[in-house]
Amino acid sequence: MARYVGPQCRLCRREGEKLFLKGIRCDTVKCAISKRKYPPGQFTWGRGKLSKYGIQFREKQKIKRFYGILERQFQNYYKKAEKQKGNTGENLLNIFERRLDNVLYLVSFAISRKQGRQIIQHGHISVNDKKVDIASYLVKAGDIIKPKNDESSLNIIKSNIEFVKGRNAPAWIEFRKDTLEAVVTQLPTRDDISVPIQEQLIVELCSK
Structure with a gap:
């Protein structure tokens, strides 16, 4: 089974917010976001403003990293959420949360x-x-x-x-x-899910 084996804190820094990938360490001063509030890699100062597609793509990456999901499994979940009745974005979050x-x-x-x-x-x-x-x-x-x-x-x-x-x-x-x-x-309902995700952006990206 494929899985991400790189640094966990690097993922949080790339998304610019805490994804709580290391449990309670994320609530301490050791959290990488607290120490380095900029994306990983060289020449971060030269990166411009994200396009609409870039914003949607980052939201999709964020939810995958938050729940520890890779691309193929995400696609399967999205297809399942799309077939269910109701809001596709909320259905997707419901699947992840369960x-x-x-x-x-x-x-x-x-x-x-x-x-x-x-x-x-x-x-x-x-x-x-x-x-x-x-x-x-x-x-x-x-x-x-x-x-x-x-x-x-x-x-x-x-x-x-x-x-x-x-x-x-x-x-x-x-x-x-x-x-x-x-x-x-x-x-769970949408009100029960406290994940910092704008699911509508993900639906807009995946429905193109």
């Missing part, structure tokens, strides 16, 4: 989405009491996500929850800390 690795990040089972993918691929997570090792699994209303019932899995999840104390689960997920369960009570 990815299992993103859900683990939202409920503090993982410090970052990247770590969420690792936890899932290593078999530490179950959905409705069945092991799921696919990070792109899309949760649905009624799903119960919890760590596998063994010491290793439980210790990883408990450690992450303790490490990320200030992160609150969104309204569409009920987090039960006593039983280490995350219950998807409903599908």
Whole structure:
């Protein structure tokens, strides 16, 4: 499976804002955006104003990097969102938000989405009491996500929850800390998604 293996902070600097690719480090003074508020590479001072296409393209790159998605998978998600009823941009965000690795990040089972993918691929997570090792699994209303019932899995999840104390689960997920369960009570709406993305720009680009 293809994946990006380069510096994570370089991606944030290229988009000009925090994408929270390194978990809580992004909220500290060590964040690359705080230190270097300019794009990576040489001669950044010579770069001109973005065209309309450039603005749309950067928005598309931003959402891919935010959720850790590469181009082919993005195209598949977009086609799926286009076929669904309603607003294509909101449908696309809804699909991204329902990815299992993103859900683990939202409920503090993982410090970052990247770590969420690792936890899932290593078999530490179950959905409705069945092991799921696919990070792109899309949760649905009624799903119960919890760590596998063994010491290793439980210790990883408990450690992450303790490490990320200030992160609150969104309204569409009920987090039960006593039983280490995350219950998807409903599908997310646009108001539930706090991603700094202008999805309409992405739709305008992809519909050309």
